[in-house]
Amino acid sequence: MMRTTLAMDLEQAQAEASGLFAQSLGLPEVNTVIELVGTEEFLKFQVGRRAPVYDHALRETLEGLPDANPYRGLLGLQIDPPERFPDSMEANVLRGLLVRSTRPIAGQPPPHAFPGQYVPFQNNEETQAIQPATHLIVGRRGVGKTTLIFKAKELLERSRSLPVVLDMQPYSSSEDSVLIDVLTDLAKEIAKVATRKHPKASAAIKKLDQFADDLFNGVTKPERASAALRRAISAVTTAVDAELFVFLDDYHLLHADQQPKVMEAIHGGLKGARGWLKVAGLRSLLRVYDPTTKKGLQSPGDAQVISLDLTLVDPEAAEGHLRSIVLNFLRLVGVDKLGVAVAEGAFHRLLWANAGVPRDFLQMFSKSIEHARRAGRHRVELSDANLAIGEFGRQKMAELEEDARNEQNLLKRALEAIEAHCLESDKKKVNAFLIRSESSEEYKAVQTLSDLRLLHILHQTITPHKAGERYEAYMLDYSFFTGFRQRRNIEQMLPEDGKQFKAKQLRKIPILPQGFLKT
């Protein structure tokens, strides 16, 4: 039968609306139905429950539709509650949200944030980060350093201040020329932000652009760059009568030899020019001061430390924080209770496996939902979490190679030795160990592996033998003995009361032999 032009137009109009709705949700398509109500035809999107994400998608669809589309203003939702959460449209939308939210890149626009989605940091670090002071923002991968930078930038944007963010990933070269690249790009970025916020200060801003061009073209020598940058910045901050905040994200990705030199130049360019530096990175891989040349940024003299690590040293606080974060995400897709999406046992396994690191937790939760869907379960159960943990281990190893390029062989050797000691022992196999707190190569390697979330600190001061001999307790990441690398008869370190570790329990953990890297 020949379809009329009108019918085809309506089909096209439906496709246009459903395409916009699906795009807003990050889905390839959504099902629709037409409902005749009175004299009007409504286009209804089929969803599992009412949810803020759908309200937002409806608005984006309404705004995106041309006036000529007959369904403009006649859009709605048809609710068809799902039998199993992992198989629902809400689970798909949630997984997309988790992916987008856990891949922020400093210097790029953040993903859309829904009202109430943001969970404040536990110790009000947002307020610290926007103070006119120089800060080192440290914490393991995924604890929220970039999220904090985004939040601080958002808060500072509301004032006259100039917040500038530079992602350090592209500057990994070991050559001295990296200083020119960093300072040029930084000056250009400051000029861009200043032009946007204070266009009337164009004369002063031009000096910054001129500085960048002169440095890049060799007119200004690198050894004079810091002083020249300071003059140019001072001209801008005076002209706009505002403070400048420079955030350097993932600073540890800069080559270790270059870190103190670049730091010295930027700090020198900002100090006394109403400029404030915020340097974020993995604590053990940051080398912002070189004691031999006395160049760089000394803490606490030049910079205060903001630590974002919420570790298993305080499991209750870590659990509370992660519970708030995951519940906020679930509420966005209309789920008010954690138990609808994940069993309590699986939640705790994910919490421990991720040692309180929010990004890891959310990514692993997303993978667990996928495993639960494949298995046809009503919600995420322990076995789904275990599979996700095993898979995630490979990603962490890849990140080790990215974050610690220069030390990866040593770190891998240390990891193998610790794994053998904990999990392949002839005696009791336990997923934890004690290491003496001292300035040894082994201790340094353990700290770096902790920053890379392959080991997780449980306690910072254990004295198993006698007073004065201080040890630290660490847990091996669950990916070493869970999922596809499952090993049996491994004793798992968990607090006896389910909340906090007692010293008596921790003292019984096997001690890692000194000099284990040399054996």
Added chain:
Amino acid sequence: MQLLENGLNSRECTTRMRQLLTPGRIHARCIPVRTTAYNASKAVRYVVRGFVSLRGDDHKKVADLPGSFPDVDSWVSKLPLLYEHRLRADYDNWSDTAAENVLAPADCLAIAAEFLRAAEQFLLVDYGLKI
């Protein structure tokens, strides 16, 4: 100016609706609810954009609120739902129509009253218009 006054007189509609909240009067209850939301939306759109249709032919624009309107996402979802209920009351008022409604009359009233408050607050805070 008359338009604005009409919009701001939405309060009268909710008052009338409260009086009509008696069982079995679906039609009588839904019309004032819808009128409340429609008028308040029209007032907001007129103040923000400077023009609205002078005829009653812009029902489909009820959710065309400015992005700065508080909690705008949720209103874009709720206001067409009120329109839907009003259409059923007006044109599909059969014995089984009530079962197709997803909102109870009291919920409709609560939504309309809440939207009216939000509109009043928005016009006062953002445009200094006291209602």
